[in-house]
Amino acid sequence: MESKLIVSSSPHIRSNQTVKSIMRDVVIALVPATLYSVYIFRMNALLTILLAIITAVATEAVIQKIRKKPITISDWSAVITGLLLAFNLPASVPWWIPVIGAIFAIAIVKHAFGGLGQNFMNPALAARAFLVASWPVEMTSWISPGVDAVSTATPLTLWGDKMQPSIMDLFIGNVGGSLGETSALLLIIGGIYLLYRGVIKITIPGMYIGTFAILTFIFSGFDFTFTLYSLVSGGLMLGAIYMATDYVSSPVNTKGQLIFAFGCGLITFVIRTYGGMAEGVSFSILLMNVATPIIERYTTPKIFGGAK
């Protein structure tokens, strides 16, 4: 009997949290916003989401099969990439946009660099950038909510216009825009769930949104309404809560995370205020993703008992 005893080195217990449980929690957090996008953008949204997810998962399976690696699609990570990609697309995109985007995200951004844990950029955001650069017209044709969806502009370009939506509409999500970014409320609810489950910490979203809010407030001449409008419109909540918090492409230590998130907030503000594009969230996160290794190098924590 005794020879059957397992002998291994300490520690002998492990927490319940697994990669799978973390990824599943992220999907759960995104469910309300997903359902809402289908409610406001109807079949367009449903089709885009399904195509992005199915393509992402299938691409991962095929690549792992070719590389003769264990197939890990059950860890939900490809599902998240597909879903987040769809969230970053206008609901009216042609069917091949989510397909090409998902293939690019999984094949090039994730697996070409070594697969899970090795991508230096957020795959969904990198794919979005690739799509915007390649098909700018399709990627910026927004439609307004409802059954008879008509073309509209993203709220970010409507400030000061008579068509400007109310802040309440923006907060709830009754506006045009990318598929998953419209409802700040539901994205925040999902974020609170992730905080509660210990999947994310407040560090990155707090610093990102805080930096952006303070800069916008000061440079808009202390215009509180405009600041609030900026906070709840565009992809800020989606980016700050779900994309900038991507483990792999953000720093591992708190100080690094603060600098990373500050950079995200600063660049988002600069692009939105002075840049040629209406939206700056995805590019600011991608830029800070690339800066992550150097941030980590200069923010190695002082060890306990180490020289001050």
Next chain:
Amino acid sequence: MGLLTFRGGIHPPHGKKYSEKKAIEKAEEPKIVKIPLSQHIGAPCKPIVEKGDFVKVGQKIGEPLAFVSAPVHSSVSGVVKAVKSEKIAGGMGNCVVIESDGKFEISEEVSSKGTVETLSGKEILAIIKDAGIVGMGGAGFPTHVKLSPPPDKKIDLLILNGAECEPYLTADHRLMLERADDIVYGLKALMKVLDVKKGYIGIENNKPDAIKVMTEAAKGENIVIQPLKTKYPQGAEKQLINAISGREVPSGGLPMEAGAVVNNVATAYAIADAIKTGMPLIKRICTVTGSAIKEPKNLEILVGTDLTEIVNQCGGFKEEPGKILLGGPMMGRATSSIDVPSTKTTSGILAFNRKEAIIEEPSLCIKCGKCVEVCPINLLPVYISANAENGNFEKAEKLNAMDCIECGSCSFVCPSKRRLLEGIRLTKNRIRSKKQK
């Protein structure tokens, strides 16, 4: 008083409900004891008895040959059957095998030399050294060495560790509840040795009853019972010092470099026993627990008792054990068999069933940073371990691998179930062996 703590750490499941309400029981007297000659950090003892000798309880049977060492004594009276290499936990080791005559005749060497009031600090230190007292929290570092700092190191902070942050273990908890006065007595003796005016006893706040009883026992003394936040590794020496005083033991240094000395409450109890009765360290409290143990208990066992006998006194196994640990689940050592003798540092016997014994296979790192967040030393376990796995030990060393206290918080928290501590240990071993060359 507010709760004190340190930075980092984890909240593992307590697992203490199995045994925390079980009063200490004396284990049945063993017929044969096998007393290892090395039960401490430092040089093994030289045996001073031979086959055929008659020995009594408390008689010295192993003499230390170096300063960092501690004598061992007989825990029974009877005839020495052999002095030979025997199976002990973690391998083979020289043991004195004694067959008990069942009479427990006490040696003439055992007698009280005074009280904490009448004895001088030097005399108490000599008693501690002769009684073979070692750190009973698990490491087994000879206590007299800790109490002999070089003259340039002034000690002004003396802490008794009653945190018992290891899940499952309740031996210290029960000791504090049932023998609080002797713990206070032991602390007073330590204060006299180190000439420290004020003593602290740190206890995690998941043991409110122990905090209450100890506070009562310390009434009128210059002793502070300090409640601590329940968080692992609260009882790690450096973290405990930090929680109570805010001091940081310098990297690579001993607590004395921060002017501090930490001893376990069980060690203080052993010191009180040695002063009051003259009895050296020949017994200890051990928690026998876990899902595979029929009737978990806190047993007072004589050093050298076969662990199989101990488990049998707890009703044996309720189901087939998958893993048996000596100590707690975070830092305890897995043993391949339990027909080995108990020692001065056997704080627990923890038997997991087969399901609990299996640790999931590691998957790819997702760089979540949780290991960084929990590391009480502020290390980057993710990168030390990754460098070690790639054979890049120099880089791993530069990331301060040597400062790791091996608490295992990183491996515990890792969602990818990566064996981070194994990588860090590997690095430490490589660095040590390189330095010896």
